[in-house]
Amino acid sequence: MQIDLILPDERVLNLEGPLPVDDAIAAVSEGLLRRAIAVELDGEILDRHSEIKTSGRFRILTNKDEESLSVLRHSTAHLMAYAVQELYPEAKFAFGPDVEDGFYYDILVDESFTPDDLVKIEAKMKELAKGKHPFIKKIMSRQDAADYFAEKQQDFKVEHVGELPEEEEISFYEVGEFVDLCGGPHVADTGMLKAFKLRTVAGAYWRADETREQLQRIYGTSWFKAKDLEAYLVRLEEAEKRDHRKLGQQLGLFGMKEEAGGGLAFWYPKGTVLREQIENWWKQAHRERGYDMVVTPHIFKGDLWRTSGHLDFYAENMYTFEQDEQTYVVKPMNCPGHILIYQDDLKSYRDLPQRLAELGTVYRYERSGTLHGLMRVRGFTQDDAHIFCTPDQLVDEVTKLIEFSRDLHAIFGFTELTTELSVRDSANKSKYIGEDEEWDAAEASLMEAVDRVGLSVKRMEGEAVFYGPKIDVKLKDAIGRSWQTSTIQFDFNLPRRFNVEYVGADGQHKHPYIIHRALFGSLERFIGILTEHHAGEFPLWLAPVQAIVLPLSEHFRDYGEKVVEELRKAGLRADLDAKDEKLGYKIRQAELQKIPYMIVVGAKEQEAGGITVRSKKSGDEGSFSIADFLNRALDEIANKH
RNA sequence: GCUGGUGUAGCUCAGUGGUAGGGCAACGCACUCGUAAUGCGUAGGUCCACGGUUCAAGUCCGUGCACCAGCUCCA
Numbered sequence: 158m159q160i161d162l163i164l165p166d167e168r169v170l171n172l173e174g175p176l177p178v179d180d181a182i183a184a185v186s187e188g189l190l191r192r193a194i195a196v197e198l199d200g201e202i203l204d205r206h207s208e209i210k211t212s213g214r215f216r217i218l219t220n221k222d223e224e225s226l227s228v229l230r231h232s233t234a235h236l237m238a239y240a241v242q243e244l245y246p247e248a249k250f251a252f253g254p255d256v257e258d259g260f261y262y263d264i265l266v267d268e269s270f271t272p273d274d275l276v277k278i279e280a281k282m283k284e285l286a287k288g289k290h291p292f293i294k295k296i297m298s299r300q301d302a303a304d305y306f307a308e309k310q311q312d313f314k315v316e317h318v319g320e321l322p323e324e325e326e327i328s329f330y331e332v333g334e335f336v337d338l339c340g341g342p343h344v345a346d347t348g349m350l351k352a353f354k355l356r357t358v359a360g361a362y363w364r365a366d367e368t369r370e371q372l373q374r375i376y377g378t379s380w381f382k383a384k385d386l387e388a389y390l391v392r393l394e395e396a397e398k399r400d401h402r403k404l405g406q407q408l409g410l411f412g413m414k415e416e417a418g419g420g421l422a423f424w425y426p427k428g429t430v431l432r433e434q435i436e437n438w439w440k441q442a443h444r445e446r447g448y449d450m451v452v453t454p455h456i457f458k459g460d461l462w463r464t465s466g467h468l469d470f471y472a473e474n475m476y477t478f479e480q481d482e483q484t485y486v487v488k489p490m491n492c493p494g495h496i497l498i499y500q501d502d503l504k505s506y507r508d509l510p511q512r513l514a515e516l517g518t519v520y521r522y523e524r525s526g527t528l529h530g531l532m533r534v535r536g537f538t539q540d541d542a543h544i545f546c547t548p549d550q551l552v553d554e555v556t557k558l559i560e561f562s563r564d565l566h567a568i569f570g571f572t573e574l575t576t577e578l579s580v581r582d583s584a585n586k587s588k589y590i591g592e593d594e595e596w597d598a599a600e601a602s603l604m605e606a607v608d609r610v611g612l613s614v615k616r617m618e619g620e621a622v623f624y625g626p627k628i629d630v631k632l633k634d635a636i637g638r639s640w641q642t643s644t645i646q647f648d649f650n651l652p653r654r655f656n657v658e659y660v661g662a663d664g665q666h667k668h669p670y671i672i673h674r675a676l677f678g679s680l681e682r683f684i685g686i687l688t689e690h691h692a693g694e695f696p697l698w699l700a701p702v703q704a705i706v707l708p709l710s711e712h713f714r715d716y717g718e719k720v721v722e723e724l725r726k727a728g729l730r731a732d733l734d735a736k737d738e739k740l741g742y743k744i745r746q747a748e749l750q751k752i753p754y755m756i757v758v759g760a761k762e763q764e765a766g767g768i769t770v771r772s773k774k775s776g777d778e779g780s781f782s783i784a785d786f787l788n789r790a791l792d793e794i795a796n797k798h
Numbered sequence: 799g800c801u802g803g804u805g806u807a808g809c810u811c812a813g814u815g816g817u818a819g820g821g822c823a824a825c826g827c828a829c830u831c832g833u834a835a836u837g838c839g840u841a842g843g844u845c846c847a848c849g850g851u852u853c854a855a856g857u858c859c860g861u862g863c864a865c866c867a868g869c870u871c872c873a
Binding site: 261269270271272356357358359360361362365366367371372373374376402406407413414415416418419466467470471474489490521523524525526527528529533622623624646650707709710711712737738739740741742743744745746747748749755757759760761769771776777 | 799800801802803805809829830831832833834835836846863864865866867868869870871872873
């Protein structure tokens with residue numbers, strides 16, 4: 158059989174096949190044989206243990222290719238399992254894939270792994286790696302595979318074999334004494350595994366099922382070069398330095414109080430200033446776009462939540478209490494409140510769209526283990542709005558929303574966004590409320606709006622919530638992590654349950670469409686993201702303290718006070734460091750507090766009636782008149798840089 | 799909620815069953831200072847909470863709470 162391999166430079170190799178991958182590599186270049194990790198054939202990664210059976214586009218992967226890393230990491234996972242098997246012969250192995258930046262393996266053993274154990278396992282891995290054990294691929298029949306693992310008492314593997322599709326070839330990889338059910342691909346031998354490190358151990362369920370065995374998951378990372386491993390560990394440290402929980406504490410922004418309970422944030426004075434800046438901008442931006450601000454109560458009677466369906470579907474996440482023989486609910490969402498306001502009078506089609514917005518603080522009971530700083534809390538403020546509109550207003554409204562979300566992100570320095578469109582599972586329509594035509598109209602208007610704005614959108618089949626399709630926006634932060642922020646959701650449920658209506662041009666009463674949307678998502682979470690994005694160095698317009706005046710000694714304190722007063726009068730958030738310390742000390746404190754401008758005043762400045770400016774960004778900037786500095790700072794604030 | 803880890807002064811962290819410690823911060827004194835930490839001194843503790851073991855518990859055991867890493871969940 159002739160096999161044609163098309164190389165990246167469009168050259169075509171004609172080979173007699175099927176042939177081992179190594180032979181194909183050698184046909185391209187003998188030299189590459191030493192450096193090749195795997196090959197790609199028509200998008201599929203084949204390792205050097207495989208055979209080439211078909212023609213296609215062919216590419217050789219070396220340690221410079223991104224794809225090779227996942228091969229390396231997957232192999233490192235096997236090496237780790239091998240080491241664990243050596244140290245814990247009774248261990249049962251589940252899954253051990255490569256993941257972003259590393260790999261893990263889920264393992265069942267009686268005792269629990271300690272950090273010390275990880276050190277031992279890692280040492281064993283190093284020892285085994287030096288043995289340059291080749292990875293050897295084997296094929297077995299389904300029955301032999303099941304028997305083999307049954308004999309080894311590898312229960313998870315037996316279960317897994319039973320679940321593989323009938324037609325699938327069952328392959329194994331053997332490395333030293335460790336044999337694993339595995340489709341590959343793998344590196345040639347363990348000698349390639351040099352730069353790895355075991356990181357943490359955590360619980361995980363077999364098949365991610367809470368009712369099944371809980372296993373121990375060991376996470377590790379693996380790289381081709383020690384230098385890359387080092388760089389990765391530095392990157393982790395960087396991320397740690399940006400941790401909003403740590404910065405929130407250091408910069409006096411916010412904190413959690415054990416006495417108050419988990420998942421409840423306290424906003425300190427500086428954090429409150431930051432929040433206010435964001436809220437003020439938000440309110441202004443919404444008024445400009447035709448939103449009406451409303452405020453609704455934090456608790457209301459259970460009946461309302463029965464009407465909305467929350468008591469039936471969302472009860473376990475709600476805080477409720479009894480008063481006057483009534484159940485009251487602390488609101489987990491703002492929708493019912495906004496609907497009540499909408500319904501205060503009978504709306505005409507001429508009144509629509511009606512956009513009701515609220516910075517609505519909601520409380521949801523979240524399982525304790527899910528709480529995480531400001532990113533996942535029990536009490537948070539949604540930048541919520543509900544848009545009541547007619548069918549022919551849909552596309553316009555959604556278009557405006559997507560643009561609004563994009564503008565809002567840009568103001569805060571996020572320009573890299575991804576968008577997901579979640580639609581219903583068309584094979585299982587009964588799970589969802591609403592008529593086909595509503596779903597189709599909603600989806601069509603979402604798509605049309607996305608097209609108009611020129612966004613690319615990822616379609617997520619079956620990811621819609623039961624009451625309507627939605628668009629979610631994710632941003633990418635300064636160190637490449639993505640976070641979900643905006644959500645734009647259709648709701649076919651609440652208009653029915655509350656009998657929300659408007660009178661159409663034909664005099665008929667109709668249900669309006671309700672679009673539920675939040676752009677920041679949660680203010681707490683957004684500020685957490687913002688803090689990590691800027692590593693605590695907020696742009697001037699957001700900085701809690703914008704300038705701090707540093708008198709050189711106590712002789713210049715009075716002048717310093719005068720300067721502070723002038724800066725404040727001009728609208729700047731300025732403080733005085735009146736401490737009896739040297740300039741170096743005060744600068745260090747201001748730097749640690751990440752204050753954008755440090756204003757030094759001494760004899761020279763007092764005499765001239767000016768100031769010396771040091772900026773966080775570029776250090777000492779020399780003498781300024783107060784007016785010149787103010788111009789510059791106010792300009793910077795106005796531009797939101 | 800589950801698995802594992804952690805909880806000691808405002809912060810950050812030491813602490814071997816036998817009198818509770820360092821650094822930073824705070825406060826006082828001296829210095830009166832020019833671009834990332836001046837020196838000396840003083841004060842500061844429910845060792846997360848509640849039980850238990852022990853002559854004796856920050857330390858060992860149990861329960862609860864909070865936090866951390868994951869898992870799970872995320873109308």
